[in-house]
Amino acid sequence: MIEVCDIAKAYRVRGESLAVLRGTSATIEAGAFAAICGASGCGKSTLLLILGGLLQPDCGEVTVAGEALYALSPERRALTRAQVMGYVFQRFHLIPYLTVEENIRAAAIALSRSDDPARVEELMQHFQIENRRHHLPGELSVGEQQRTALARSLYNRPKVLLADEPTGNLDPENEEIVLKAFDEFTEAGGTVVMVTHHPDAAQRADKRWWIRDGMLVEEQN
Numbered sequence: 001m002i003e004v005c006d007i008a009k010a011y012r013v014r015g016e017s018l019a020v021l022r023g024t025s026a027t028i029e030a031g032a033f034a035a036i037c038g039a040s041g042c043g044k045s046t047l048l049l050i051l052g053g054l055l056q057p058d059c060g061e062v063t064v065a066g067e068a069l070y071a072l073s074p075e076r077r078a079l080t081r082a083q084v085m086g087y088v089f090q091r092f093h094l095i096p097y098l099t100v101e102e103n104i105r106a107a108a109i110a111l112s113r114s115d116d117p118a119r120v121e122e123l124m125q126h127f128q129i130e131n132r133r134h135h136l137p138g139e140l141s142v143g144e145q146q147r148t149a150l151a152r153s154l155y156n157r158p159k160v161l162l163a164d165e166p167t168g169n170l171d172p173e174n175e176e177i178v179l180k181a182f183d184e185f186t187e188a189g190g191t192v193v194m195v196t197h198h199p200d201a202a203q204r205a206d207k208r209w210w211i212r213d214g215m216l217v218e219e220q221n
Contacts (some may be wrong), residue, residue: 022214035205086153143174
């Protein structure tokens, strides 16, 4: 499902090159729940952005669902993201002036199609936010915001979920809701790649990688 081949990425910091990823490679099979771990600043989020087609690597290639992302035009890459991937972020990135229901429905815009009211209703009920349908993000608890963001990420029925510290701000109850949703997603054949520094969350994954000195190192069970 996901192949990373010789990915390297460096940033310019105060006029000097800071290498974050150094020619790293990995394969994540369809149906896997993979966790990427490592110290703060090691390149976890950078790698996730590259996997999502949102950040051009300096060299190397990423293949997702048979598409070599950085061989595509920007327009085709954006369409592939919308069709294949869903994103879950620590800071949620909900649209502040849209209600819960409208935030979930907004995912349809990426594919330029009309929304599916039945799908929205199904997701709101599944994540127990149907009684918050008319509330704005600022009127929700942290857990409700994350559940809304998770529902939005699943709306288009993606094949891959990319999650950046999705449980970092959550209490244990809402953390379990998110991780259970990832379990259900992979059991149905989807693939999850989660960046986390939480040991308990990482242990839920069936594959774990650590970023060390810019390289991905798979943890051996």
